[in-house]
Amino acid sequence: MTALGFLYPGHSGEDDYPRIEQLLGSDIRVDLVHTDIGEDAHRVDALREMGSPRRLEAGTAQLRLAGADAVVWACTSGGFVHGWEGAQEQVRGLARTAGLPASSTSFAFVHAAREIGARRVAIGATYPEDVARLFADFLSAAGIETVGIAGSGIVTAAEVATWTETEVLALARSADHPDAQAVLLPDTALHTAAHIPVLEKELGKPVLTANQVTVWEGLRLADRRVNAPELGALFTREPVVQV
Structure with a gap:
């Protein structure tokens, strides 16, 4: 069993995760922990606060205790608003706190596009x-x-x-x-x-x-590859060799 842990901000599009879990197969578990978002606003200051360490740390222990093999901050804007270096530091902090391989949806898009x-x-x-x-x-x-x-x-x-x-x-x-x-x-x-x-x-x-690449990123961190045509080309193609 591969257990994937996700820190999801608030409550909005989380229905996608059980749907994706069903499409991945019975040996993959998707665990979702909701983080406190503070103010629900697509505004730079609010988004930076949404992805602050204190808001992310609260859920990491729960995922670790659930036996997650990797953790992903399931928020795109709450990552990239910190810039490239800031988003990297955010993920490093998450990995340290969780004691697990970690990433975010922002980096998931980068890795998926390269894939x-x-x-x-x-x-x-x-x-x-x-x-x-x-x-x-x-x-x-x-x-x-x-x-x-x-x-x-x-x-x-x-x-x-x-x-x-x-x-x-x-x-x-x-x-x-x-x-x-x-x-x-x-x-x-x-x-x-x-x-x-x-x-x-x-x-x-x-x-x-966003939710598609987030789950794919969790699988990548757990060193799993799953063929799931209903989740699009990302889940059906062989990886592209970058030159």
Whole structure:
């Protein structure tokens, strides 16, 4: 049994995790601990506080005691708003506290894009434009070029969590760009686990979504590879050898 531990901010799109667990197989367990988010706002200061050590540390002991093999901070914006170096320090602190391999959704996007060989991407963000551009800057620090950004300007995770497949598809379509090798939807408050096959069929290219890459990152840390076609190209392709 492989046990994956996730620190999830508040309550919004967490329904994706049991759905993904069902698609992965019976020997993988997904454990979710909810962290206190403070103020629900896609604003830089609020997002930095959301991912502060004191808010993350509270849940790590619970995951460790549950027997998790790895832990992932399941929040994209609560990572990349700290910048590349700050996000690395955040993950190092999480690993020290948990005593486990650790990562975050921000780094999961980087590793997943590399896995499928996507060096040019488009971003479909629910965030305001200034926050979305910080994500593009984070990707740039990893050598991934953003060729287009579509922002929705939504301020709260609670509102994002109400989106249906229709809104998710519209966001992905508006973000897509002819030069993009993949489209990224970076918000763990967005329900996407049920929509990935439709998204990829509609766009004709890989689509990486926040909860999808977060679970994939946990598997990567636990040295597990799972074939799960319903979770998209990321879960079906052989890794790309980077040159």
